[in-house]
Amino acid sequence: MPQSLAVTADEESFLANGNLEAFWFSRLKKRDPVARIGYALWISDTDKLKAAIRSGDPAFWNQKGFAYWELLARSTVVNLATGLERAGQLR
Numbered sequence: 001m002p003q004s005l006a007v008t009a010d011e012e013s014f015l016a017n018g019n020l021e022a023f024w025f026s027r028l029k030k031r032d033p034v035a036r037i038g039y040a041l042w043i044s045d046t047d048k049l050k051a052a053i054r055s056g057d058p059a060f061w062n063q064k065g066f067a068y069w070e071l072l073a074r075s076t077v078v079n080l081a082t083g084l085e086r087a088g089q090l091r
Contacts, residue, residue, distance in 0.1 A: 003030050005032050008026070010026060011023050011026050011027065014026065021042045021043055021044055023038075023042075024038035024041075024043075025039055025048075025052075028052060033060075036069060037069075037072060037073060037076060039052065040069045040070065040073035041073050041076060046066075049066060049069060050066045053069065
């Protein structure tokens with residue numbers, strides 16, 4: 001049976017304490033597909049992302065390596081910033 005993706009008490013604590021890296025790493029260990037980008041966005045050291053990808057199931061990572069996931073995280077940040085900037089201009 002697949003592991004539950006429900007948010008645990010530990011994960012709630014990580015969020016309450018602003019520890020998003022720990023939150024997303026916990027989600028990553030449960031194979032939450034959203035955690036791949038969440039972890040890539042909130043890691044404090046890119047070597048941690050490299051290690052997670054290398055040690056993980058290639059199918060979970062869509063057969064993509066570090067360069068792909070780092071680029072996806074960077075483009076997500078740019079897209080968010082652009083969207084927020086545009087929203088501010090619409091006032």
